[in-house]
Amino acid sequence: MTHESLVDDGWAETIELLGGEDLLTQSARETKAFLRPRGVRSASDLLRLTLAYCLGKVGMRGVVAWAAASGIADISDVALLGRLRNAGPWLQQLMGHLLKREDAGLAKGRLIRILDATAVAKAGAYEKKNNGLWRMHCAFELEREQFDFIEITDQSEAELIDRVPVVPGEIRIGDRAYLQAERIAKVMAQGGDVVVRASWKNARWLDANGRAFDLIGFLENCREEVCETPARLALKKGEPVKMRLIALRKSEAAAQEARRKINKEAKAKGNKVQPQTLIAAGFVLLVTSLDREEFPADTVLKLYRMRWRIELAFKRLKSLIGLRSPPAKDPRIAKPWILAHFLIALVTEPLSQELGVSLPLERRAPAAVARHPPDRRLSDRYHLYSTFLGGPAPKSPCLAISLARTTTKAQVSVHAKAILAPMPLRGRWPAGQRGALSRWHFS
Known part of the structure; x- marks a missing residue:
């Protein structure tokens, strides 16, 4: 070969x-x-x-x-x-x-999408001085464990809860940056529901009768671990949005840590902390449009806790696939650079069931095991595609060979010569990596 x-x-x-x-x-x-x-x-x-x-x-x-x-x-x-x-x-x-999206996937239940954004710095000294960013606005489908919407903008465009097209019946989860009453109303008008973290002062709160709602008083009177009440989000025009307000009391240690950070940040900026802010720091506040009978408060809290999955996906993109600041200043080059990393992540995702772990741990060279533990399967698949594309060589020849599914010593020898020999653009491989081939173990 x-x-x-x-x-x-x-x-x-x-x-x-x-x-x-x-x-x-x-x-x-x-x-x-x-x-x-x-x-x-x-x-x-x-x-x-x-x-x-x-x-x-x-x-x-x-x-x-x-x-x-x-x-x-x-x-x-x-x-x-x-x-x-x-x-x-x-x-x-x-x-x-x-x-x-395939319609068959929606028949199993309601679609759950997590919204968030991540960013990489723009190239150039001027952009670095002025905090120039490329911001990737993403939606992450929880059931399929992959992104289903990506849009790239610069730092001038904010995170918007209605940026992603609405699929009727979906449940859209977002952090406190997505507490946008006008845009939440648009999502609900198109048949979607939301679960969004709230802040006590970033919305105009009304009670079930449309009168001003004392949110801080509600929190002070909350004696249970989880408290819930009907609430409304006032709009500039039109009827208020009917929501449910859910408050989860933090542990004493978590509340004290949150208040410490608030005081520290205010002191650094020379600001004075409002007493209401310290009271609200003891709670996690959520607003949702989901039906109370179908989604009780505990279920809504469990849904929001799944938001960490998109944070993990961003971490994989940057630490394993290698998404970083584009080297070009030209947006026509920078955007394809970013899109290519998302594309390779989407391409490799269907291979997870097919490839799995590259080789059983006991059949891998010790040096390769140390550099590529079994839990880095996404990184392994990326290195596989890097080899096929002619990009950077894998850190270990053993990794490339294992991903080629070689099972005999003869096949190892053939693939080793094929992979190691014709790579003039990358220089000589370290002797330790070549030596790993001679230490390959087979049971």
Whole structure:
């Protein structure tokens, strides 16, 4: 088996996961990302170059040199730069194909989506000085454990609870940044329900009769661990939004820690803390439009506790897949750079059941076990695609071999020669990594 055959086999699988060659070509022409085969023969080759640049660490010149040596494309770095500038809408459309929802998934129960945003810094000294950011607004579907909406903006656009198109019947979960009465009303008008963390002073509170509601008085009179009352969120125009207000009393230690942080932050800014803020710091406040009979207070609290899942997904994107600040200042390059990382995360997700852990722990070299523990399966799958794309080599040749599903010593030898030998762009591999092959154990 040659290096090229190993790489092409993996890339063919990637193309199938993205919908096939025909879909890639059609979408590339619709978005004008690929119109003429000048230097690049096909849309799939253009996608391969795009991902190799965005996910790799060899730069534009390194990518075009690798492409020429591999027979993928004969193109200059300037020409590739021009191609990448037009790739943003195309990558967005490919992600839309992967995120397309199947109606069968909704029949099992109500759709639960968690909304949040993460950010990476913009490139350049000026942007760094002025806190320039690329903000990714995301929706995370809880049942499928993956993103189903992604939109990239700069730091000027805030997090909005109605930014994501509403699926009738869905339950939308957000932190206190999404307590936006006007926009919550729009979500509910389209058939959605919300569970949002609340702050005592970021909304105009009304009681069930439409009169001003004393939220702090309600908290002071709360003697149970969980208290609930009907409430309304006043709008600038129109009828108030009918909601349920749920208050969960924090433990004494958690309440004291929250108050300590509030006092510390106020002191640093030279502000005075209001007594109401210290009272509210002892509670977790939620507002929801869910029916009380179907979703009692304890169930609503359990739903909100699942919000940490999107935080974990963001952590994986940045620490395992390698999402970081784009190297280019041009938005036409920076946005495809970010989209490529989300795209590879979506592509690798269906492989979780197929690949699982690369090899049983007892059959891996000790050095590889130390560097790649079994709980880093997403990272392993990313390194697999990096190898197929010609990006940065895996940190351990044992990892690449295990992901190629080799089971015999002869196959290990073949794959080792294929992976280790033809990598002139990356320099020589450390002797310790080559030596790991000789220490490979088989039971």
